[in-house]
Amino acid sequence: MTRVLMKHARPVERLCLTTGALLILTGLVHLVVFAVAGGPWYGPVSWRKPVTFGLSFGATLIAVTWVTSYLRVGDRPRTVLLAVFAADCVVEVGGITVQTWRRVPSHLDMETPFDTAVSMTLAVGGGVLVVLLTAFAVASFRHRPAGSTGMALAVRSGFAILLVALASGAAMIARGVVLVRTGHQEAAYHSTAPLKPLHAVSLHAVLVLPALAWLLSRTSWSETARLRTVAVAVGCYAVAVGGAGVWAVLTY
Known part of the structure; x- marks a missing residue:
């Protein structure tokens, strides 16, 4: 799919797809570093963070670049939004x-002026992500997305579920900052744990559901069968997100 995208991509799309691939590569490189250097996988200071953030941001940037091609958004606004989104993804992964490598937490760390600057930059960058992705989500519901049978449902559902990921991410940062400001640094690091599964599950619906619709368009199935399959997948994904949400509420 990436090769097909590159073949017909505009300059900003090529930039975003290349950047996304490089972010995924950084995640894989740090997975090798973890295998060699060892250390804890969980906790505020671990190789897990550059691995998971590199892979997640890279995959999300590629997914959003591709999926927004189905939206009825002007070329200039989409170019600006995608360019800012790509830059923000680099800033987020870079800061983490x-x-x-400095062996200090990336988020919620206010120990030194530099740590505070990095932490606040990541928080502001998270806010920028919310604005950009919400703009794309709104666009998907204002006008029916183009594409094969089931793609409109997949794109709209993917963006709707992505908003859950944005909300849960914002909630983690907000609660953590409050705890840090009130002198509960360790509690701040642990406060994000209940929401992490919800955030992780809902983050990649914007890739999984449209990818399913695209794959189904390559089959000989009838339009009715393809649409029903996408609808079932959306329902299953919603159940998974709901389950992660219930778990978050019960353990928060």
């Missing part, structure tokens, strides 16, 4: 990676 730098702090991991």
